[in-house]
Amino acid sequence: MQIIISGLIFGCVYGLAGLGMVLIYKTTGVVNFAQGEMAMITTFVSFLFLSSLNLPYLVSFFLALAFAAILGIVIYQVFMKRIQNQSHIFQMVMTLGLFLILNGVAGLIWGHHPTSYPEAVQGAPFQIGSVFVTPNELFVVGLTAVLMLLFFFFFKYSKVGLAMRASSQDITAAELMGVKVSTVFLSIWAIGAILGGVAGMMTAPITFLNINMMFTVLVMAFAAAVLGGFVSLPGALVGGLIVGVFENLVSYYGAPEMKMVYTFLLIVAVLYIRPQGIFGGEKMVKKV
Amino acid sequence: MKQLLGNKKAWVSLLILFALAFPMLVGNSGYFMTLFVLACVYVIAAMALNLLVGFGGQISVGNAAFLVIGGYTVAILAGKYNLPIWLLLPLSGVVTGVIGLVIGLPAVRLSGHFLAVATLGFGLSVPQIVLNWDTMTNGYSGLSVSRPAFLSSDIQFFYVVVLITLLVIWVMNNIVKSGLGRAFIAIRDSEVAAQANGIHIAFYKTMMFVISAFFTGIAGGLYAYWIGFVSPDDFSIVTSLMLLAMIVVGGMASIPGAIIGAVLFTIIPHFTNAFVGITNIVIGLAVVLVLFFRPKGIVSLFDFAKKPHSKQESSEPASASASVKGVARDVNL
Numbered sequence: 001m002q003i004i005i006s007g008l009i010f011g012c013v014y015g016l017a018g019l020g021m022v023l024i025y026k027t028t029g030v031v032n033f034a035q036g037e038m039a040m041i042t043t044f045v046s047f048l049f050l051s052s053l054n055l056p057y058l059v060s061f062f063l064a065l066a067f068a069a070i071l072g073i074v075i076y077q078v079f080m081k082r083i084q085n086q087s088h089i090f091q092m093v094m095t096l097g098l099f100l101i102l103n104g105v106a107g108l109i110w111g112h113h114p115t116s117y118p119e120a121v122q123g124a125p126f127q128i129g130s131v132f133v134t135p136n137e138l139f140v141v142g143l144t145a146v147l148m149l150l151f152f153f154f155f156k157y158s159k160v161g162l163a164m165r166a167s168s169q170d171i172t173a174a175e176l177m178g179v180k181v182s183t184v185f186l187s188i189w190a191i192g193a194i195l196g197g198v199a200g201m202m203t204a205p206i207t208f209l210n211i212n213m214m215f216t217v218l219v220m221a222f223a224a225a226v227l228g229g230f231v232s233l234p235g236a237l238v239g240g241l242i243v244g245v246f247e248n249l250v251s252y253y254g255a256p257e258m259k260m261v262y263t264f265l266l267i268v269a270v271l272y273i274r275p276q277g278i279f280g281g282e283k284m285v286k287k288v
Numbered sequence: 289m290k291q292l293l294g295n296k297k298a299w300v301s302l303l304i305l306f307a308l309a310f311p312m313l314v315g316n317s318g319y320f321m322t323l324f325v326l327a328c329v330y331v332i333a334a335m336a337l338n339l340l341v342g343f344g345g346q347i348s349v350g351n352a353a354f355l356v357i358g359g360y361t362v363a364i365l366a367g368k369y370n371l372p373i374w375l376l377l378p379l380s381g382v383v384t385g386v387i388g389l390v391i392g393l394p395a396v397r398l399s400g401h402f403l404a405v406a407t408l409g410f411g412l413s414v415p416q417i418v419l420n421w422d423t424m425t426n427g428y429s430g431l432s433v434s435r436p437a438f439l440s441s442d443i444q445f446f447y448v449v450v451l452i453t454l455l456v457i458w459v460m461n462n463i464v465k466s467g468l469g470r471a472f473i474a475i476r477d478s479e480v481a482a483q484a485n486g487i488h489i490a491f492y493k494t495m496m497f498v499i500s501a502f503f504t505g506i507a508g509g510l511y512a513y514w515i516g517f518v519s520p521d522d523f524s525i526v527t528s529l530m531l532l533a534m535i536v537v538g539g540m541a542s543i544p545g546a547i548i549g550a551v552l553f554t555i556i557p558h559f560t561n562a563f564v565g566i567t568n569i570v571i572g573l574a575v576v577l578v579l580f581f582r583p584k585g586i587v588s589l590f591d592f593a594k595k596p597h598s599k600q601e602s603s604e605p606a607s608a609s610a611s612v613k614g615v616a617r618d619v620n621l
Contacts (some may be wrong), residue, residue, distance in 0.1 A: 031401055033529075079576065086583055089347065091538040096529055104568030219412065219525075226405040252593030261416050264409025266396055271406060275397045 002131050003252045004245055009137045010143040011244025013202045015237035016230070017214075017221035019151075022236040025225070027168040027188045029088055030080065033095040036218030037102035038075070038193050039200030040211060042068040044110055046201055047117060047209055055118060056107035061201065065194050072193030076186055084185075106211045114213075117204035140202050147198070148237060155233075164188060219260075220247070223267055227280050235279030243267075307450045311443050321446050323558055325514045328453040329355070330550035332507035334534045335460045335543060336500040341532070342541035343469060344496040345476030347404045348393070350411025352527035354501045356418060357384045358508020359518040363431040364424060373436045373513070377452070380509030381502040388501020392494035411528045418519040430519030449510055456503055461543055463499065472496055473541075530559045533571070537578045539585025548586050 017035065024032045046064030049055045055063070074097065083094055084287055123135035155161035166174040167184045175181050199221070200214060207213045224243045228235025250259045268277065307324075314320035337351045361380040365371050371379070391410055395403055412589040418425045425431065439445045463469050471492045483489055512518045534553050539545020553571065560567045582588055 025401070031404070083583070084577055085578070089341070089540075090536060090579055090583060093533055093575060094579050096533055097572040099529075099577070100568040100572030101576070102572075104566065104570075104572065107568070108566075219408065223405055223409065226402055230401055255420065257420055258416060260409075261413040264406075264413055267409060268406050271398055271402055272394050275399075275402060277402065 001129075003248050005131050005133065006137075007142055007245035007248030008241055009133075010243070010248065011224075011241035012140050012197050012237075013217060013240070014220045014224045014243055015146065016144055016195055016202070016238025017199035017217050018224035018240050019147075019233060020192040022197070022223055022225045022228070022230060022233060023195070024188055024192040026231050026233075027164060028080070028084075028185050030091045030095065031088075033092065033191065033218070034075070034098035034102060035095075035192065035196050035215030035221070036200075037099050037106070038071055038117040039196035039203075039217075040094065040214045041071065041102055041106055041198035042193070043117070043200035043204050043209060044106060046197075047115070047204075050118065057118065061120070061258075064201065065197050068193040068197035069190040070094065072189040072191075073186055075193075076189035078187070081182070081185075103211060111209065112211060114208035114210035117201075117209040119205040120201070136205065143198065143202075144237070147195070148234070151233060160184075160187065188240075216260075220244075220263070226277060227267055227270060229277030232277075232279035235277065238278065304454065307454070308447075310450075311446055316443060318442060321442055322514070322555060325446065325449050325510070327450050327551050327554040329399075329507045329511045329514075330531070330534065330554055331453060331547050332456050332510075333504045334531055334538070334546040334550040335457065336503040337531045338467075338535045338541065338543070338546040339460065339463070339472070340496050340500040342521060342535055342546075343464060343476065344472040344493070346493060346496060347400070348407040348497075348500070349404050349530075349532060349566070350407035350409070350414075350525070350528050351500065351504055351531055352523040352525065352551045353411045353414035354384050354388065354504035355508035355511065355523040355527065356414050356520070357387055358505030359512035359522060360418060360425060360431070360508075361505065362509040363433045363518045366433055367431060373439065377506060377509050377513075379617040381506040382510075384505025384508070385498045385502035388497045388499075388505075389494060391501070392497030395497060396493045397528045408525070415520045415524060425520070428520065430517055432517050434516065435513055436449075445514060449514065452506070456506070457543065457547070460503070468492075468495065488552065530571075532576050533584075537575055537585060539587030542585065542587045544590075545585045545587035552586070 017039065021032055021035050024030055024035075044066050045067045046060050049060030049063050050057065053060075079094060079098060080091065083091055119134075119136040121135040121139045125132045125134040155165060163174070163179045164184050164187070166177065166179055167181050171181055174184075199217060203213060203217050207216075220243055221240065224239035225236045226239070227242060228237070228239030243263060247259045247263050250256075250262045254262065300435050307312075308326055311321060333351065333355055336354075337348065340346050340351070356382040361383045362376050365376055365379065391407070395406060398406055399540050419427055421427075435445060439448060471482070471487050474485065474487055474600060475489060475492055477491055511522070515522075534549035536549070537552065538547065538549025552574070556570055556574065557567045560570050578586060
């Protein structure tokens, strides 16, 4: 039980990062490999607020998210907008290039030594039934749930959400209906970066703060997104939870160092049975 | 002058001459010869990946794992059974090809980013398995590989590498032009249309993986022999991503493109390694700049030479970009 709960908590982080990826993919058609590095930079910036400016955690948390939004917007405006009409593999390689640049720049600025990063909520672990949880873990789960709900209502009921759903279905039609698609793309990149930033700040206390900390999270988020079908927002979260629990079970009962291997075996097995992912809906038929 | 630039044969002979004279040019420097051999290894691997991604439209983000498998095949079989090199190099390709078959079978059902994550998992898993399969691979410590006595000097083995690389380039060129290559391109452009023309999709997709794995495995074997040592972190997932960047920067669905990309990305770290962390930035910037200004890859710089009357041919780039869009539709990434 303890193992499953801890797995779920990891899974929330994967799910959040995966959610950002799915959001960007669903609307703009780009698989964002730079997602993890954007989150890493955001986390470093939040650490800067925390340590150099001595701001309280919540303030630096939101300041960092504001920074993430700006980062997302800048990346879209400077890099992604210019190759929007290129083929998708080029856009993917562009994010790969961004991944390298961001990683290199962060290494130059902050060096390669891991530093410790504070938890969002301090406090000793307490017992619920037979399970021990820390307040910080509860915070992670709560935050994920709140963000999910927020997204649900945002997409379902707000006008901007409607515009986003419209553009993700058919860009041309959305444009004809008066939706400003480039504004939608811009906000999607900002939201995606914010989600990544949240995931980054939740990861840093566990892995220590360093420039490569998001790599595993990125890979697992990608896996989670694919497991969920890559176009479904709840799917990304459920995928994240499955990956998190499975990974934790493997490291407890099997070999911890082989958890990635088994996780991917699971994913390939799932995809073999259901090539469109668990929440993928109908298999997309390619037109001639 | 333009005619000379467009003359393919002149280019090829110049390239071969340069390769043969290279040890003399650098005064038999071990460092530069290693750089050249590494470039050859990446040229083979990039061409193999280009067959899969550029010509076949099947995305793979785990091809570097084939390099690891090729290298370890040579290291294990040479160490345990003392097999000769002329048997081991093809064998490293065959073993990797068989593993490529195992990967290709489920891959036939997947497309786009689903295929990407399956190959990503493969690329991440192989180094992990190598690391933990102590009895076979010696774990962290890696395995040493000794070259056969008659090829013990670097200069001799250098020419073996050059010869094999040229051979692979020639074979690749023929594969691409053969019915096999045309079937791959047909699948990339439209699976439905390819099927309607009697192309067995599952068979050809699996073939793509097998061929790509076979050649990448040989490249891994060459690497193991040259360095004389293999370890689990020789080729990581970053190498796989780098291979992908090589073919995009060099030019998709183009053999000279793959060669240019591979050479470029081998040389860049040579100039930037003196400064920690700069390598990533420079490679990343190179990718970004090429995508901005030369979306069809560096190889498209040479197009003016091939087509001297460019005004008449102005419709040609449009159709080329249309075929690239075809990749987009299939790759869907």
